[in-house]
């Protein structure tokens with residue numbers, strides 16, 4: 001009986017669905033025309049629809065647990081005034097420790113470490129050392145590794161942030177593009193492994209920046225605003241996949257070194273691809289800076305991913321804009337729906353909360369960072 005009823009219903013639906021195909025082309029064209037706006041359409045920058053949705057809202061001004069921001073770009077921390085200003089914002093947001101990931105090496109590194117110590121905040125900041133990756137030639141690797149040893153002796157606890165220029169713009173002294181897996185640099189990555197410090201590397205940029213700039217590109221607006229983010233010219237730049245492959249070969253050659261992929265390796269629009277990298281390389285972690293727009297549009301899949309790879313994820317923010325951090329706390333900690341993101345040229349869509357468990361939040365916020373960064377025994381972080 002039931003089956004007969006269902007069969008009848010399906011048949012009925014089939015007839016309804018088929019009806020429009022009976023229309024002739026003229027009718028269809030007319031229908032199409034009647035759906036064209038009768039008013040001049042707004043431009044992409046003018047259209048700002050206000051959501052009428054009324055749902056529970058939970059603003060999160062402070063993170064639930066103390067945070068290590070491993071992708072910190074505060075100003076140069078070489079004077080008390082700047083240091084105290086940054087600490088005030090960290091206290092407000094519940095950031096226990098910030099990693100200074102701005103280029104710092106030699107004197108520039110030492111002066112900051114000293115100023116932070118003098119100001120009495122040595123348990124609130126740690127420093128990564130930058131590398132000089134220009135004009136690489138025979139002997140450069142040994143020179144860079146020696147500088148690294150010196151910087152680590154001065155107090156640096158990691159390498160980074162290595163900028164996207166590595167792979168896209170840094171050159172050998174003969175003018176050719178420096179490959180990320182160039183053997184000249186092997187000694188640098190080996191030294192990092194031996195010293196037990198992580199290498200924090202930003203490779204390429206969002207994949208959309210390497211795609212044709214047409215009206216189907218999800219980052220059209222950003223690419224229209226910033227010409228220097230356009231990498232689609234194959235004559236001038238490697239492709240996104242070529243860069244990812246070179247990065248993966250570099251990682252594969254150095255299994256004793258800990259690698260942190262900035263911006264989750266730019267794989268947040270395809271987390272399964274990042275999962276494959278994590279599966280193949282237990283020495284690789286990912287950092288969430290500047291990819292919140294992707295995580296917040298797939299809250300269930302992203303939360304599953306964070307649960308599965310909870311020992312491989314690190315919090316990082318990238319640009320030091322204190323008012324933007326609470327968007328991260330809200331996506332990670334709440335189950336809120338359809339709320340605004342802070343930058344319209346990153347994403348024209350809304351965000352949803354991932355509602356992560358306390359266990360995953362602790363891993364993301366400070367436990368993983370403490371495990372892989374030496375000297376992170378800060379009183380500003382929980383003891384467990």
Ligand SMILES: [Zn+2]
Nearest residue numbers: 071073161318
């Ligand atoms: Zn950065």
